[in-house]
Amino acid sequence: MMKHISRAVLSAGLLSAIAVGASAPAFAVTPEAQLAAYTVQAGSPPQPARGQLLFTTKHGKDWSCSSCHTAVPTVDGKHASTGKVIGPMAPAFNAERFTDSAKTEKWFRRNCNDVVGRECTPAEKADVLSWLLTLKR
């Protein structure tokens, strides 16, 4: 019975994903919902100022987040080694940002490893995202 239900749910999900279009992210969410999820995991409220500090300073390695994303990421950045243009990180300036939780997790994992030398904690992710959400047009 369980198997039947989960299969039905799965195919309904699949169908709606197809209806939305092939390019629709697999785990569609909003930036606010992702912030809420990280905040729950962190167990304390996010601090935007702490997020800005984490984003703009180096942590004993060659790069900071700002090296590629600029210090105020409301504008295009540039990949520090390949030069490829990277769209703004602040959701108010780039509607695609933080709308796919798998993509968010992938990039936090990779980039925190490059910048901090380890994965970021849920509290750190919440801090950074809460700061990005303060950047308004």
Add this chain to the structure above:
Amino acid sequence: MPHSLLSKMVLGCMVSLVAFASAQAQSEGGRNVPLPKYQQECAACHIAYPAGMLPAASWQRLMGALTKHYGTDASLDEASLREITGWLKSNAGTYRRVSEEPPQERITQSAWFLRKHNEREISPAVWKRASVGSASNCAACHTNAAQGNFNEHEVRIPK
């Protein structure tokens, strides 16, 4: 002639045509359409380097070391890693000049690459221009590199 035989023959012709077309695309340096997942994941940071520019063994090593990918962590989830590695290996370079495995899996260190970009062709000063930056920045001069087109007639060396 029985109808089923005719349709079998037509189908056979179509299959060979498709096989021929895809073999031809391969022979043009892997100018066939890249796997969407390859485009999505790898071209997020750099152009989608044609699979045919490295041999399968090089792709295998490169894809096995994505946490240390030329100075950055480019790690992928298991499913994407499997899918992209499989596609790269089956579309890898097989013709003779690409059978060589360049050091550090760098296309730009392949003998054929160095020969094509020798000092008489490209002066050393060109590589140092800010508009070029690095030999891995194919699109600086190969204007349609992102589409897998490296035709010499479309080369524009920036100032």
